[in-house]
Amino acid sequence: MAAGELYPRIERIREVSAELAAAFIHQAAREGLAKDQKWVDLAMAGDADKLVAEVRRFMWLPAETFEQLRQCCPHTHHHPVMPHSHDAHEVVAEISAAAGKL
Numbered sequence: 001m002a003a004g005e006l007y008p009r010i011e012r013i014r015e016v017s018a019e020l021a022a023a024f025i026h027q028a029a030r031e032g033l034a035k036d037q038k039w040v041d042l043a044m045a046g047d048a049d050k051l052v053a054e055v056r057r058f059m060w061l062p063a064e065t066f067e068q069l070r071q072c073c074p075h076t077h078h079h080p081v082m083p084h085s086h087d088a089h090e091v092v093a094e095i096s097a098a099a100g101k102l
Helices: 010-030 037-044 048-058 066-071 073-078 088-100
Strands: none
16 A cells, blocks of 8 residues: 555455455464364465465455346355345346346
8 A cells, every 4th residue: 555545446455355354364263263164274274375365266246237146146145135045046036027127
């Protein structure tokens, strides 16, 4: 970040967010606070780049089009518009019906 800036440039926000999340995971693993063994193992392996890459894999990515949203359905936990209590295909049908009325 440039001197005097509080936040990173918007172009770098996802990159910085992934690095920050990886740092939190690493520290939680060091302090014995992390509960998920997958993340503990990754953090304690000492490969920061691999940890950041894995964090990026799990980051929510907003859909830019309805088709992207439809394709993401198996990962309903990444999309707040698709609650856990619904079947993903049912939610897509509801969204499709609503979109057809626009």
